[in-house]
Amino acid sequence: MRSHQGKCGYLRLDGYPFNGLEQVSDSGIDKAFLKDQFPELIDLSDSHHAPRSQQGDLLTLIELPQFQAPQHAGLTGMDPRVKNQLEALQLHPDRHLHFGRDPELPNKDTLEFKKLESFSLSLNASVWDPPSLNTLWFELVNGAYGDVYRAKALMNLPDGRSMFFNWIVSQESSQFLPLEEISAPNGRPASLSELVVQGKHLDGLRIQSTIDLCLLNDAVLEMHQMPLRDRQKEALPST
């Protein structure tokens, strides 16, 4: 996307149930992160932005959650229901990649998602004590609350920054990426904040109770933010 000269789009499809298993609803983390990195990103799930065939330079990333690898490689392996969805949006994919099968994607990221549990938590307007966030994430991805295979989050820090956290069990370490957009250190941010965890034997109640111990209350948040605002005032040129 970074090297593409034309417009970029993003579309997240919901996926389909499999053997009685339901897909987890989309947390919006990927879209929020991509939108931060590419402010001009076109959200194709918004009907106002539905693509038109003449937009030949539009590079669209389409994500589709699946429980298992397709039986056939290439476009023939695509679920006909997905094809229909895309055709309705006038999208005609030229490639169909799958983790673990196609060399363009990390091979190790193949997981048997049909056996996984999922836990998600909205953290909108929540702000973390940064060292506590470090500890929680360390414990989470190292198995203190169950076997975590995949974890992803957008977290707010008291200085107005938001961080994208990304963990895959097969990778050596977590990915921590700051978002470009920084909120003013003035109370609670309005940006999306969410945690999604997939794994086995997940103890959602204990994850939640640990998170409760990590989040800042209004008074402590103000204690963090007041000096930042003062410094910003001092940095303003006098008129």
Added chain:
Amino acid sequence: MNHAIISCLHANLPAAEAVLNDIDRQGIDTITCLGDLVGYGPQPNEVVELIRKRDIPTCQGCWDEDIIDGLNACECSYPSQLAERRGHLAHQWTDDQLTDENKSFLASLPTSLRRDRLLFVHGSPNSQHEYLLPDMDAFAALERVETAGADILFCGHTHQPYVRELRDGSIRVRLQNADHDCDQGEELTLPMRKIVNAGSVGEPRHGSTNATYVIHNDATDEVEIKEVPYDVGRTCQAIVEAGLPKVFAWRLSHGFEFAEQAEDASHVCER
């Protein structure tokens, strides 16, 4: 003669029993304990009673002090809000469990013990809450040992066992008199001093679940750091059965301390 120094038992009875058995097997009958008998772990009364029964000279640790005086450790003791809240929870639980008799015992403990040129403290000679980390500034470390009038300072609190030799030390003292232009100075050349940290019996922080303690030979001044495996699973089960946070058991079973230490070793708690 060999003597053993143990520290930071943290209410972990299986670890305390394993270490004392290891010391007994070596025929060592002089043991000094550097405190923190309680805190985080599930068997505070049992550990205090074991130390009392064995009549082991013990100095008061920061946890022992806080259980008696009320939780008044300054915020320097905790590196994060999460660690602080977990610490408070463990403090409340321990306070509820400990018998009055055992609390009285903890209250009676001295903050330091001295045997000739050997000084025994929990954190530092300044405070039970001060960390003497292995990479602490050499001048500050030397100052702690020298002002306490010791050749060897035995401490705990960091949960990381180490031996640090402070060689070729000197302290320059300069007095500036406001009424006169001249400065008066004196340089003191010091013999080698040593800081010996006994690590932790009940809450190791050295990359393994093994309990640690040290043996010192007071004739040769040789120090040996000892590691003792113990039944961690037994302690973890007791943590869960006691109703303490399960994450304490997980952290202990992976060789992680219950709460991370404060990182600023130069900070001296002034409360």
